[in-house]
Amino acid sequence: MHKLFVRTIAITLLLSGSLQARAQQLKLALLVYNGGGDWYANPTALKNLAQFCNQQLNTRIDSREAQVDVGSPDLFNFPFVHMTGHGRWVLSDAEAKNLRTYLEAGGFLHIDDNYGLDEYVRPALKKVFPELSLTELPFSHPVYHQKFNFANGLPKVHEHDNKPPKGFGLIYKGRLVCFYSSETDLGDGWEDADVHHDSPEKRMAALQMGANLVQYAFK
Secondary structure: OHHHHHHHHHHHHHOOOOOOOOOOOEEEEEEEOEOOOOOOOOOOHHHHHHHHHHHHOOOOEEEEEEEEEOOOHHHHHOOEEEEEEOOOOEOOHHHHHHHHHHHHOOOEEEEEEOOOOHHHHHHHHHHHOOOOOOEEOOOOOHHHEOOOEOOOOOOOOOOOOOOOOEEEEEEEOOEEEEEEEEOOOHHHHHOOHHHHOOOHHHHHHHHHHHHHHHHHHOO
16 A cells, blocks of 8 residues: 555656646655754755756656654655754664655655764664665666766765765665765755855756656656
């Protein structure tokens, strides 16, 4: 039931190219989580990503951000969920089970390390999928070659520890259910221009990669 529900939302509400707009529009959701991390770190990011996708992908995503708790049944209303922050992420057993069911059902999670989240990502995902591990995706992976082509993988938005940006994936039954972007700060690049004062080129690359993630999630 969950699988049908999640995929039906994705198909009927996201892709306006072949369908008439519905009264209820799809929203990109920000994941609310426990542990002390600032899940709310980039308040303008999803608004701008939604608007960019509408312009470039011909989608009709409601630009008003939704927020959803990781343990809530409302998670199943959002086929694309974004997570960010600088600090700790802790999952209860019930939250881990809910997130796993969501991802098995066809949902997609993008985790973006805003610097400080990295050490908590793998332990948390191990609680969700004990049998799986994050693996670095090759530059040939389709997530880098949707509307926009990233032949060298993730773009670099912000410098942290003088390391290259890396994209990791959690693959369940052959499907990428979670994409983890590290050492880049895509979400910062999505924010309003006057927040971080990134160059137009960096902001554009971040938005293009974000659009690729959205497009990939609903193919």
